[in-house]
Every structure is written in structure tokens, then in C-alpha cells.
Amino acid sequence: xxxxxxxxxxxxxxxxxxxxxxxxxxxxxxxxxxxxxxxxxxxxxxxxxxxxxxxxxxxxxxxxxxxxxxxx
Amino acid sequence: xxxxxxxxxxxxxxxxxxxxxxxxxxxxxxxxxxxxxxxxxxxxxxxxxxxxxxxxxxxxxxxxxxxxxxxxxxxxxxxxxxxxxxxxxxxxxxxxxxxxxxxxxxxxxxxxxxxxxxxxxxxxxxxxxxxxxxxxxxxxxxxxxxxxxxxxxxxxxxxxxxxxxxxxxxxxxxxxxxxxxxxxxxxxxxxxxxxxxxxxxxxxxxxxxxxxxxxxxxxxxxxxxxxxxxxxxxxxxxxxxxxxxxxxxxxxxxxxxxxxxxxxxxxxxxxxxxxxxxxxxxxxxxxxxxxxxxxxxxxxxxxxxxxxxxxxxxxxxxxxxxxxxxxxxxxxxxxxxxxxxxxxxxxxxxxxxxxxxxxxxxxxxxxxxxxxxxxxxxxxxxxxxxxxxxxxxxxxxxxxxxxxxxxxxxxxxxxxxxxxxxxxxxxxxxxxxxxxxxxxxxxxxxxxxxxxxxxxxxxxxxxxxxxxxxxxxxxxxxxxxxxxxxxxxxxxxxxxxxxxxxxxxxxxxxxxxxxxxxxxxxxxxxxxxxxxxxxxxxxxxxxxxxxxxxxxxxxxxxxxxxxxxxxxxxxxxxxxxxxxxxxxxxxxxxxxxxxxxxxxxxxxxxxxxxxxxxxxxxxxxxxxxxxxx
Numbered sequence: 001x002x003x004x005x006x007x008x009x010x011x012x013x014x015x016x017x018x019x020x021x022x023x024x025x026x027x028x029x030x031x032x033x034x035x036x037x038x039x040x041x042x043x044x045x046x047x048x049x050x051x052x053x054x055x056x057x058x059x060x061x062x063x064x065x066x067x068x069x070x071x072x
Numbered sequence: 073x074x075x076x077x078x079x080x081x082x083x084x085x086x087x088x089x090x091x092x093x094x095x096x097x098x099x100x101x102x103x104x105x106x107x108x109x110x111x112x113x114x115x116x117x118x119x120x121x122x123x124x125x126x127x128x129x130x131x132x133x134x135x136x137x138x139x140x141x142x143x144x145x146x147x148x149x150x151x152x153x154x155x156x157x158x159x160x161x162x163x164x165x166x167x168x169x170x171x172x173x174x175x176x177x178x179x180x181x182x183x184x185x186x187x188x189x190x191x192x193x194x195x196x197x198x199x200x201x202x203x204x205x206x207x208x209x210x211x212x213x214x215x216x217x218x219x220x221x222x223x224x225x226x227x228x229x230x231x232x233x234x235x236x237x238x239x240x241x242x243x244x245x246x247x248x249x250x251x252x253x254x255x256x257x258x259x260x261x262x263x264x265x266x267x268x269x270x271x272x273x274x275x276x277x278x279x280x281x282x283x284x285x286x287x288x289x290x291x292x293x294x295x296x297x298x299x300x301x302x303x304x305x306x307x308x309x310x311x312x313x314x315x316x317x318x319x320x321x322x323x324x325x326x327x328x329x330x331x332x333x334x335x336x337x338x339x340x341x342x343x344x345x346x347x348x349x350x351x352x353x354x355x356x357x358x359x360x361x362x363x364x365x366x367x368x369x370x371x372x373x374x375x376x377x378x379x380x381x382x383x384x385x386x387x388x389x390x391x392x393x394x395x396x397x398x399x400x401x402x403x404x405x406x407x408x409x410x411x412x413x414x415x416x417x418x419x420x421x422x423x424x425x426x427x428x429x430x431x432x433x434x435x436x437x438x439x440x441x442x443x444x445x446x447x448x449x450x451x452x453x454x455x456x457x458x459x460x461x462x463x464x465x466x467x468x469x470x471x472x473x474x475x476x477x478x479x480x481x482x483x484x485x486x487x488x489x490x491x492x493x494x495x496x497x498x499x500x501x502x503x504x505x506x507x508x509x510x511x512x513x514x515x516x517x518x519x520x521x522x523x524x525x526x527x528x529x530x531x532x533x534x535x536x537x538x539x540x541x542x543x544x545x546x547x548x549x550x551x552x553x554x555x556x557x558x559x560x561x562x563x564x565x566x567x568x569x570x571x572x573x574x575x576x577x578x579x580x581x582x583x584x585x586x587x588x589x590x591x592x593x594x595x596x597x598x599x600x601x602x603x604x605x606x607x608x609x610x611x612x613x614x615x616x617x618x619x620x621x622x623x624x625x626x627x628x629x630x631x632x633x634x635x636x637x638x639x640x641x642x643x644x645x646x647x648x649x650x651x652x653x654x655x656x657x658x659x660x661x662x663x664x665x666x667x668x669x670x671x672x673x674x675x676x677x678x679x680x681x682x683x684x685x686x687x688x689x690x691x692x693x694x695x696x697x698x699x700x701x
Contacts (some may be wrong), residue, residue, distance in 0.1 A: 005124075
């Protein structure tokens, strides 16, 4: 965004990194302990691990690419 | 946000939402600390963005128009996000459950042609005229009377819509999570009020883009996992064929040759002319809620490109909205693993359980409703009537939350709920920021104080946001206590938007259209639409005349009422213009096609050409319609 200091994409990157890390971390815990939520389907796919990882990776990409002060 | 109301809501189901409060509800989901952390972080982030942007919203141009600094991508995503409310997400998923892929018309033919038309044809006039709002354009083209009429009707519509949307979202949170109504309303309204009051349109747009990403991040897993479990698209089709004994669920156009051949009870002419032309063009090209986002673009090329970029995302939205509804048809199960059948809100209402007595209020009405309006197995109906533990009725609108609860565990469920809250907040921020601009520029400035300083108008804008949010909350509570009012509030959209489209198209593309004709056309269009609505309310058989089919649904009636209102406006403008004196062509520069020399745009590489991307959007749109014909 022109003239607004920190680009919006940086904010989005930060949010995705935070959410992705939290979900990924929980997914790993769930996988390790085998404590899956009882009413949730397809837990064998370990969705929090790959979806959390994907969000975190995407967020990291945005944070790096749009970090404040980075020359265009 | 009710611009294009979901079929299930248009059919009046939202009207019975207050009834849901009358009975005790077992929340569908229980949030874990990780889910709550996800939601709290979201609220913290949106409020922080408001504080961060406060210093960049000091002048009226910055506060109301975001400094006209947005890139095409940001304006385009914000343009789509302002329309992607939580009720749209859930309402259309419910409609897909009821009507199948027919519901996709509201995302494709009901949006894409209009968005491309806005970008390629209309945007230059909005942008070159440097208007701050759509009523502002009417003032430049037709004079003060037309502007005031449009501004007052738009401002009232925005506030009422915001209130209704807020209340409906709070009811959903109560049903899904068990949150109290005042808690949901206050926390979301206060957050929106803070970030929009502080940062103005820039803050609203900033958050809308972030909310758009979160909506996808939170909702996309449901169709992905649903498709995995149902055996892919082919597996889903096979299962629906086996369960529903009809392949109508997969055809957009094939069964629209006759009103009775499709479950929506509509005809392709209503879809093309009513939805695809009048309602869609009215909403996407003249509703200031969405047009304001594009006016904030940093140059004309970005303003033209923004709706075109938005059109690609709009075409993708059915993946997270329509597909979960279809998947729900074959995947949702009761606790005893039998297939779950969702029912209409009216059936849920008839079987309401008294919160104090913990039993069905009117078992007779409940039994009749289930027997006549559902295909629930008799044994299940008996369980509902006897109050068997764990046996509940769920409405169509709950298809998406039910699918979320089915697949999303801790953390992911918080993200899914955040997506719903984000959808609501982006819609409400759109409502109040558009209201604030129209109130300040088109009502306060011309009627109350013409000579205020720039900072005075910014202050008025900030205060109008706070007052607008407060009135919205009041409207929300009014709805809670006046059950029938929601039907009328939803109809507000069709009262104003179709006549507005007629007035703007005639003004923008016909030099001869005069100021008195514009005002009279707008007024008679509104009166026509309201009269037709009242006529059907007083005499329900009139729907056969208004919608051309006696068994037409309320939604079909909406489409045809909009068409008649549009035609009335256009005809009145045409006739009155012939008998009144037109403005000199020289005065129409920047306002009317054929009287305007558009500024030359700087040459750009071919891959940034707006016509190239618009052509690509047309190809994708055509391919999707053929694929699901």
C-alpha cells in the first residue's frame, strides 16, 4: 500500500506465521501423544500438521518479502 | 451486506432467527484454549491496525477515500471481501444444500458480468468525476434532489443492514458456540467501531484484505477434507445421485427452462435478467459499499483492474461456500451415525424447545411441520417429539458450521470461527465506512453545514461511525423483539438498488437525460418496488403477477420486482427527459459516455492490460458455466 509505512502483506504474513505455528505445534503434539479430538473425522490425515505448516511457510514468505524497510 | 441475499435467507429464514432465541440450544462446538487464543489474536490484530493507521487518516481525503492510494490488488480484494459476510458464507452453503449448484448463480452470473462491466465501462466515469460517493455522482449528473434521495435511502439501508447482520451473526454464535447475544454483539461492534473510527476507510480496507485471507485459511479445509472423504468430485456426484435420486444438483442451467423443473422455482429469464442484470449490476456497480473500495485506487488503471482481479476471486468463492453445502448432503451424520437431514428454519421454529420447561412448546405443530416439510424418517421424528437426548433439528444455514465441527479440531476450529467473525466484521466495516462517507459528504455537508473545515468533516465522519454503530446495535435489538421486521429490512435492498441502477445507467450513457427526469425516475422506481412488495404482502396471490408464476418463491419475486423497478425508472427518465430541457453537452464532460474524453493511460506491458485480464475472466466464466451446464 503506497504511503502507509508497513505494507498490508507484512501484517498478513505475521498473522499467518503466528496461526500456522500454533496450529502446527498442536498438530505435532496431537500426533506424538495420539490424543485426537473424539468427534473430529479424518484425524489420520494429521491436518493441523500440514495445514499449520503451510500457513506458517506462506506467512514466512510474506514476512520476508514485504518486511518494512526492504528495498523494492 | 445483504446485497445479494442467500436463497435460504431470502426465503425468510432469517426472519425466524429471533425465534431461535426462544428455545434452549446445545452449542454445536466447544472451543478449546487454543481456539480462543486464535480468536483473541485476531481481535488484537484488527484493533492494533486501527491504532497503527490513525496517524495516516487526518485529512478528509485520507479518512474517507483512504488517500486514493490503494493498489489494484488491495482494492480488488477489499471489493470482494466487503461482500463476503458470515451470513453469505453460511446462507449460501445452506442454499447449496437445498438447491445444489444452482446457488452458484449468485457468485457467477450474478456477479462476474457486472464486475467486469464496472471495471471496463463505468469506472472511468466514477473515477474521472472525482466523486466521493455514488450519491455524489448523482449530484453531478442530476442535481441535488437526486443526490439527497439516494443518500438518505442508502444511509438508512446501511445502518439497518448492519444491525440485522450483527444480530444474525450473534444468533449464529449462540447456536454454534453458546455465546450470549450481548457478548457477541458488543465485542464485534466495539472492535469494528474502534478500527474504523481510528483509521477510516484505509483501516477498513486494510482489515478487509486480512479478513479475506483468514476466511480462506479458515474455510478452505472443509471442502478439501470433505472431497477426500467422499471420494473426490466423482464420488460426491455418485453419492448424491444415490441419496437424492436426482442429478439436478449438478446443473446450473439445464433445468431452468420451466419454473417447476428446478427446486428454486425460478426460470432462466429471471436468473439472467433479474439476477444477472438488474440485481447484480445494481449491487456491484452502484452500491457504494463496494464501489467505495474501488474509488480508493491510486490511479484509473488500478481502479479499472480492481474489479477484474476481484472477479477471479469471486469465481473461486463457491469452492468454500457451495461445495461444503453439497458435501453436507452426503456426509453429515447424526450422533447415532445415521444420515443427518437438515430442515428449514420454519421447522426448527415449530419444534422450538422452551428454555424453561425443556420440552417442545407445541408438539402438534412440530409433528405437522416435520411431516409436511421434511423427509425425516418417521423414527427420527418420534425421537424429536419425545425429546430423546442428543436428537436435534439443524437448519440449512447450519450446514457450514456443522461441516467445520466435523473436520476441524482445536486451533483449526478457532481459525474457522475466526473466518466467520472476520466475514461479519468486514461486512460491518464496509457498512459503517460507506455510511460515514455518505452521511458526511451527501447529507451533512449539503444540508447542515456547508462551510466546515476539512478537520471538521473528518470529526463528523468519526462521530458518524460511532453513532452509526450505536444505531446498528439498537436496530439489532429492535429486530430481536420485532420478529417480522427482518423480512422488511431485507427487502430494503431491492427497493433502492434497482431504481438506482436505472438512474445511473441512463445518466451515464444517455446525454439527453435531464435532472428532473433523473429525480422522478429514481422516485417512481422506488415507489414501484415498494408498492409491488406491499401488494404481495397484502395479497399473496399477487406473486403470480409480479413474478409471472403463482408458485414462485420469495427469491424469484425479488428478482422480478427488481426488474420492474428498473424498467419503471428507465422509462420514466426516458419520457420525462423528452419533455424537459437537457444540459449542454459541455457540462457533461467526465460524467457521460460520448461527452467525456478519458485521460490517456501510460503504456503498460501486455500482461498488465485490463482488457487481457477481463478477456481471461470472461473465458473462465464461460468455461465454468459450460462445465456445469
